[in-house]
Amino acid sequence: MSIQVVVNGRKRPEDRVYRNTCNHCGSLLQFKASDGRFVDDSRDGDAIVVACPECSSEVWTAADAYQKAWTDADIAALTKRMGG
Structure with a gap:
């Protein structure tokens, strides 16, 4: 039996x-x-290490900790919860 792709993945x-x-x-x-x-x-x-655009500090994140991208609505809701 050969390997078959049942659904093509788009995540790279x-x-x-x-x-x-x-x-x-x-x-x-x-x-x-x-x-x-x-x-x-x-x-x-x-x-994955990035430089914070606000203060230039290094921000370290586990490479296996990826999530889905946030929408504008997600960001607005978070900002509201944070009192912004």
């Missing part, structure tokens, strides 16, 4: 979306892996 690793909060200024960031640099660490786990 470079299209994964990540979110994290900057520990220095508290900004909530959303980014793709291609926006940062990949750090290979077999001991603590691989990470």
